[in-house]
Amino acid sequence: MEFLNLPKRTTGRRSYGLTSIVDFGTPIGELKNILNDYSSYIDIAKIGIGTAYVTPNIKAKIELYKQFNVIPYCGGTLFEKSYLQQKIPQYIRYLKILGIDWVEVSNGTIDIPLEERLSLISILKKDFHVMSEVGSKDCNKDFPVSKWKEEIQILLDAGCEYVITEGRDSGTAGIYGKNGEVKSDLIQELVKDIDYKRLIFEAPTAKHQMYFIQQLGANVNLGNVKIQDAVILEAQRQGLRSETFYLEDSECTLR
Secondary structure (H helix, E strand, O other): OOOOOOOOOOOOOOOOOOEEEEEOOOOHHHHHHHHHHHHHHOOEEEEOOOHHHHOOOHHHHHHHHHHOOOEEEEOHHHHHHHHHOOOHHHHHHHHHHHOOOEEEEOOOOOOOOHHHHHHHHHHHOOOOEEEEEEOOOOOOOOOOHHHHHHHHHHHHHOOOOEEEEOOOOOOOOOOEOOOOOEOHHHHHHHHHHOOHHHEEEEOOOHHHHHHHHHHHOOOOOEEEEEHHHHHHHHHHHOOOOHHHOOOOOOOOOOO
16 A cells, blocks of 8 residues: 655666666575565666676576566676687677676776777677676776766767666775765766766665765666665665655756
């Protein structure tokens, strides 16, 4: 029974308001129980780092996600490893065998020139939905705002459906400082000129998630969410936590 007035959430197969969880090896029995109860709160599942390659039951796990209408994809680390070893064609065949329809093009660990990433995107988008990632996993690398904005827009124009802003699972790189604080000036500049509904902000902790909800509204796209946090994140989105208690039904307060 619904009786509270809460921020309006996107539902069904969302195009924004996405929750992208990270799966670092959730046992398939446990995963089935989670999805049975909470799949309506999960839109995308990243098989974190390169764990897909060493997960014995990976095909069954992919099929389970798809059964619950959750989009599965492999973390960018596996893409970068394949690129480094010049095995992108094998990686593409691997994804097709698994039945994966989405692919991430990233350069968080190794430096892949933008032109090379754009070339790969032009190839991959023929058979896959493509996401790309901007930012480094190295907390000592700090890109100027102009580079963030330029690269994100170029990647979107090249055919990426979403661009992920790097935050790591620790929340200490990319859009975050070493101390885990959000680079709020960067975020404010990004959303001025870029459609934030096509950005997925990596937000691994409740503190990070609540920042983006408070600033960009209940339907901000959030990634690197721990799978066990899907329910509490949904509560946060709907103003059912003290820190988001007075959340207005607005989309963005930063513009």
